[in-house]
Amino acid sequence: MTSQAKGARALARQAHELGAPPRLAGHTREDAAISLYARIVGLPASHIEAYLPDFREAFVQEMEAVAEANYRPADFRIGCEVLRHVGSALEEPELQKRLACLLATASNAGKRHHAHPAFPGILTALAPEELRLLSGMRATFDPVEPSGTELERLRAYIGACDVRDVRVALDNLLRLALVERAASSGQSAQERLRLSALGERFLSACFCRD
Numbered sequence: 070m071t072s073q074a075k076g077a078r079a080l081a082r083q084a085h086e087l088g089a090p091p092r093l094a095g096h097t098r099e100d101a102a103i104s105l106y107a108r109i110v111g112l113p114a115s116h117i118e119a120y121l122p123d124f125r126e127a128f129v130q131e132m133e134a135v136a137e138a139n140y141r142p143a144d145f146r147i148g149c150e151v152l153r154h155v156g157s158a159l160e161e162p163e164l165q166k167r168l169a170c171l172l173a174t175a176s177n178a179g180k181r182h183h184a185h186p187a188f189p190g191i192l193t194a195l196a197p198e199e200l201r202l203l204s205g206m207r208a209t210f211d212p213v214e215p216s217g218t219e220l221e222r223l224r225a226y227i228g229a230c231d232v233r234d235v236r237v238a239l240d241n242l243l244r245l246a247l248v249e250r251a252a253s254s255g256q257s258a259q260e261r262l263r264l265s266a267l268g269e270r271f272l273s274a275c276f277c278r279d
Contacts, residue, residue, distance in 0.1 A: 098140065099129045102176065106148040112156045124155050124165035131173035131277050143175035143184070150189040151175075158193070163200065167192050170277040183274040191245055192275060198227040199238045203247055203264075207272055212251050212263035215239060247271055 103125060104114055117125060132140075142148070151172045158164040168189060175184035195203070205226050206213060213219060220232040229235055239262060242248040247268035251261050264272075 099125075099132050102142055102148065102172075103128065103152070106143075106145070106152040109145070109149050110153045110156070112152055116156070120159050121155060121165060123162040124158070124169050127166040127169035128172055131170055132176065134277070135173065135177045139178045141176060141178045141181065143172055143181070144186075146186045147175045147184055147189070148172060150186055154189040154193045161197070163197055164192060167200065167275045171275045173277055174274045180273075183270055185270065185274065188271055188274055191247070191271060194245060195241070196238070198229055198234065199241055201227045202235070202238050203242060203268065204272065204276060206248065206262075206264055207269070212261045213239070213248075214261050242268070 103117060107114060107117060143151075151168050155165055155168045158168065171184060171188055171192070174180050192200075202210075202223060205223070210219075210223065210226070213223070215236065217232075220235050223229075223235045224232050227235070227238070229238070239248070243250075243262070246265055248262045249265040249268075251263040
């Protein structure tokens with residue numbers, strides 16, 4: 070029996086033990102996983118089909134990159150946290166996509182060590198522009214010097230209305246420990262910000278193929 074079939078059968082068995090929740094139609098392993106975690110947190114399958122199609126589609130797409138031999142059902146703690154948080158993300162397709170990426174990472178034997186049970190909650194604690202800023206720091210702006218010129222560049226990059234919004238975003242990223250203060254030549258540790266080890270791990274888990 071293939072690992073994919075074993076994984077799907079294991080999820081089906083667990084679902085049966087929990088009361089055989091309504092199954093989503095379509096992709097066996099993906100829908101079996103979503104249905105199981107949704108059942109545990111009390112999220113009806115009809116809610117996912119009607120209101121969270123972006124999440125389901127993104128999860129299926131991300132799982133296409135997971136080889137059959139590498140598929141492992143995500144740990145219940147992470148899977149259930151993802152479904153619990155995505156249930157309130159009805160009007161946020163980008164958040165749904167990031168949660169789907171996280172669930173796919175947690176379902177990949179080669180990458181699941183990047184996933185952490187705290188990440189679903191961290192995702193929902195970030196505004197869309199803060200996610201863009203964090204991703205931009207990895208690609209372009211790491212480290213960040215929160216001075217006038219740099220703040221204006223960041224404001225334009227994330228589409229904020231005011232540089233004060235950038236300061237708020239940086240403060241929240243610091244609060245969540247996704248960025249940290251870093252010293253550099255001739256400057257104090259209070260003047261520059263860089264991605265933390267947690268931030269790097271968070272991006273690896275939630276931005277699968279970006």
